[in-house]
Amino acid sequence: xxxxxVMTSIVQIDGEQLRHLVTEVKETLATNQQMGVxxxxxxxxxxxxLWKCQxxxxxxSFLRRL
Numbered sequence: 001x002x003x004x005x006v007m008t009s010i011v012q013i014d015g016e017q018l019r020h021l022v023t024e025v026k027e028t029l030a031t032n033q034q035m036g037v038x039x040x041x042x043x044x045x046x047x048x049x050l051w052k053c054q055x056x057x058x059x060x061s062f063l064r065r066l
Contacts, residue, residue: 013021
């Protein structure tokens with residue numbers, strides 16, 4: 001069953017634009033490079049992280065009481 005409200009669309013494109021769209025680009029990804037501050041090392045849970053967690057909990061419980 002076909003829907004009579006649907007029309008097929010015809011797109012006209014210039015030959016140069018078509019060539020540009022279908023040109024294969026060969027790229028090499030640098031998979032051996034490590035990016036970021038702690039590249040390759042797991043992040044350590046420090047005392048500052050513990051303090052931040054505790055501070056967030058204190059703030060959340062204070063806001064719940066309001």
